[in-house]
Amino acid sequence: MDEVTGGDALLSVLLAGGRRADRVTHVERLPARPGRRAPWPTWADPELVAGYRTLGVDRPWAHQVEAAEAAWSGRHTVLATSTGSGKSLAFWLPALTAVRHAPRRPVPDDASGDGAGGAPAGAAGPRPRPRTVLPGTTRRGTVLYLCPTKALAADQLAGLERLLAAAGTRDLRVATCDGDTDVTERRWVQDHADVVLTNPDFLHFALLPGHRRWTRLLRDLRYVVVDESHAFRGVFGAHVAAVLRRLRRLAAHHGAQPTVVLASATTSDPAQSAARLLGVDPSGVVAVTDDASPRGTKTFALWQPPVMAGLDPTLAPADSPDAPRDDAPTQPTHRTATAEVADLLADLTVAGARTLAFTRSRRGAESVAASTQRHLESVRPGLGAAVAAYRGGYLPEERRELERAIRDGTLRALATTNALELGVDISGLDAVLIAGWPGTRVSLWQQAGRAGRAGADGLVALVAREDPLDTYLVNHPEAIFATPVEATVFDPTNPYVLAPHLCAAAAELPLRSDDVALFGPGTAELLDVLVARGALRRRSSGWYWTHADPASRLTDLRGSGGEPVRVVEEGTGRLLGTVDAGSADASVHPGAVYVHQGATYVVDELDLEASVAVVHPKRVDYGTWSRFLTSIEIRGVRQERQAGPVRWGFGPVDVTTQVISYQKRRLPDLVPVGGDVLDLPARTLSTTAVWWTAPASLLAEAQLDDGDVPGSLHAAEHASIGLLPLLATCDRWDLGGVSTALHVDTEVATVFVYDAYPGGAGFAERGYHLGAAWLRATRDAIAGCACGAGCPACVQSPKCGNGNNPLDKAGAIRLLDAVLAHEGEDAVG
Known part of the structure; x- marks a missing residue:
């Protein structure tokens, strides 16, 4: 195998003799820098040195x-x-x-x-x-x-x-x-x-x-x-x-x-x-913060997949930002990022490069690996074995073996989730492909840093999904290369998080008055609430845990909703992997297709109480996509302001979601071939949301008839979720949204965007405080998209439970124009 090295040489491989040149929107070359050494500290252990x-x-x-x-x-x-x-x-x-x-x-x-x-x-x-x-x-x-x-x-x-x-x-x-x-x-x-x-x-x-x-x-x-x-x-x-x-x-x-x-x-x-x-x-x-390590020249390409007529004949992972819509598009659409990355990964592997391809989901990693293997086998039989998938949910021994294989060169490429973004030592890589904006600039540079490690040159390509933010970023390189990385955002005083930890701390050792300051503002008031609810007992010497059960079991650090669901093979009892509890009903429901290292299984049973999904191996020519209903209830208002007829609010909400059915889609053309109704329990998430209202006078100003309102609100909701990560340190998948032409709590048309975590995470609050800038960026992204009626690059959402229906792109622009026209009027808060 002839090896091609160096960022520019590898970029030439991706350009395929100029046939893909029109897909590159920008190339940034980050210059090399020398390293700066220092003497070993005098106190350092001589044997360690x-x-x-x-x-x-x-x-x-x-x-x-x-x-x-x-x-x-x-x-x-x-x-x-x-x-x-x-x-x-x-x-x-x-x-x-x-x-x-x-x-x-x-x-x-x-x-x-x-x-x-x-x-x-x-x-x-x-x-x-x-x-x-x-x-x-x-x-x-x-x-x-x-x-x-x-x-x-x-x-x-x-x-x-x-x-x-x-x-x-x-x-x-x-x-x-x-x-x-x-x-x-x-x-x-x-x-x-x-x-x-x-x-x-x-x-x-x-x-x-x-x-x-x-x-x-x-x-x-x-x-x-x-x-x-x-x-x-x-x-x-x-x-x-x-x-x-x-x-x-x-x-x-x-x-x-x-x-x-x-x-x-x-x-x-x-x-x-x-x-x-x-x-x-x-x-x-x-x-x-002054990095003294050497760095080779890094060639960084921003890449937009081509427009294709009709559906892309490549599996778009259901739990990824490339998930298909329920109805086939009637207008051209961009090729999916996962399909594009599979082609690029195959070309780099043939050229002898060692590559990581980062995807946004577990099924995305499986899809890219399987597609790349098929491409390689058709070109050079046997070479497909040099590519594999790597993701969470694999057994520890499987992950260790994959890490060893990519280190020693047995594998030339891994299609991976962000599981390999963190510091597992995999050196000597030539290139990194990133299928879709990873959510933050911090993550982007962590993933990009895998290319050309130890001072060598490297290539990075960010391949855009059909998503408002991705489209914006690959066409505005200054938003990537001339913008500082974000701060790490979290709220240690979040009462939904802190309360169970106070119980756990009291169970470990009774809490004393001196401990209150350690846990931060609001702790004293929260302790009073826990005493009133009987979780803690107040004594003159401090606060005591009142139950025999371990208090640490009150909360799950990862917010996954409980114990991971084990995926077990029927008959053999073999453990194939795990799925987060919070996503199990959408991904391993009865009838779902589960993919593991290219092999397909069909789910026979999902026992949420026992946290087990039983599957049997079966070769199928279809994938499955779940559908769900979502409703939202305002539980309180922490902040609000008026801007003309528009009322902005921020506060706690309950979001109730229920998976109600699933659809089978034939591969690779994604034509619907059946499905079934599901009987799964509803899940309620207590979180925080930002919302804005559109009363009848505003809808009239936007020239929206009654039939236009649901689609206009829905399109504005989708696009605003896509653009909020530009202003807050979050990812689209950290957020959720609901829009309705008449909400029971506000009594008017309302758009909600909420944090997809118990208790909230601060992202919706950021949207509330930056409301005008946020909606202006949203409006510009929709209006600037070249599509006619709306596409994944502007108003279609990869996680819509209603199949992206109804959506009204033109109505969303008029609605947002009307909202923004009143910003600054009668503002109170």
Whole structure:
């Protein structure tokens, strides 16, 4: 296989001799930069330094040393640099050195961050319980490493084992411990491990509730490492913030005040985000952001698939932004991003490039991999085996094998979800394809950073979906390349998140008055509510958990709605994978087609109580798409304002959704071939929403007849959901919407956009405060689309439960023009 390398050479492969040149809307070339080295710190363990040198690190990059020095001095530190910049060395060097050489010292009552792991100046938080180390004894420190995924923890363990083997160091005991760890191994970790690698979920469900069994780890805790901390955003970020506060509180109870080191992608204001995550003052966090690692030239292409007459003859994943509509389009439409990426991935693989193709969904990854394999087998039999899918829901051993295969070159390409966006060490990649805007600039640059790692040149191509935001971005490159990355947004005071964590904290150790400040504003009032509801009991000494059941079971950090649903093969009982509980009724309902590494299965039974879907293998020539109904009820109004006849509101709502049926579509032409009605329970989501009303006078001003109103509202709702991520740090799939010509609560036509997370995530509130700018961008995106009656690039939605019917593009423009004409009038709020 002839290998083609270099960004421009690989772009030529994609252009196919100029036949695809008209699909490239912009090419940005990011220049190379040299690396800047620094001497090893004088305090660094000599054996560890020797180990790093054996692995090829003669001297560290300057940012690694800066972060390591700050952490060694006992200050909370966040290192926010690019993918592949070596962030792990910056936290392992001080942490492992401390374990080997820094015996734990007595912690006085006035611990103040003197380099021994005390609280840094300006930091808020619990004070450690005084304790004394007996004369003549030493006690080594311990380290707790936290990351978003089990895969990343396993990858870090492998990296540590390589380092310790290279160093010849045998006195460091390192282990992973998570929900998959059996009881015997868990007991060994509790009794002996110096470094424990795990995730926030394990802390929440097991370690913190059972903290007395983890006394050895907690009392000697010198460092807590929080890896890929930018991933802790939205509701998930709020949950992790509460878990970290509980961890710091229990560590202090056992006599420790650990230094926290956070590793993050490049984000806006990383010190502020890190401080919010930890519950400390930003002045107590050192931010290291000057990336000193080398970078090769990166060629970055923005790509818009061609317009095709009729449906694209390639499967568009049902749970992805390329899902088909219920009725075949009567006008030309752009080819799906997944189909386009499959072609490009095949060409790069034939050219010998090593590539990752990021997709927006699990089925999208399966679809791209299967299509690429078919393309390759038709060109060069046997080459299809060099491509595979990688996604969440696979068994751990399957993921480890795929990671090994892409590292050693057995596989040339992986079609993956964002599961490989995080820091699993896969180096030596030539190219990255991104099927659709990944939601934030932070994620975009994390994914792009996989191309050309270790200072080599690389190619990145962002392939637009038919979506208002994607269309806008590939035609406005300044919105990508000249705009700063976002800050990590989450609300630690979200009462829906905080309340169960206060119960969990009280169950671990009764809450005292001094703890109230640790959990942030609103905690005192929330404790009163929990007492009134009988969840907690108030005594003069504090707040106590009143039940025998573990309080940690009250909440799910990932917001997935409960225990993942296991997909089990009928007859053999083989576990194929898992599906998030919140999406199970839409994806593994009876009759649904489930795809796993290209093999198809049909679901026989879905038991939501037991969290099991039973499937049988069957080759089918169709896919399945679910349909659902959604209603919304306003539970309160936190903020509102009037702009002429338009009333804007923001507040708590209940969103009720029920999957009612599914449709079969023949592949590859997507012609409907049947379906069935489903009898599944309704789900109610308590969240927050922004809404705006369109009374009769406004509808008349927009020249909308009664028959035009539903389609105009519906189209405006879809497009506004697509454009809000331009203004808020979110993804289209973090949002939902409802529009109605007459809502029971407002008594007029109303458009709602809500956060798709329990309790809300702050995105809808952002829309409320930026209402005029948001709707103006929405109006311009619809009007600027070249289609006639509306398409996925403007008003059609990939997740519409009504099959994108009715939609009225022209009516939506007139409606939004009327709304915007009154902005600034009679504004009160």
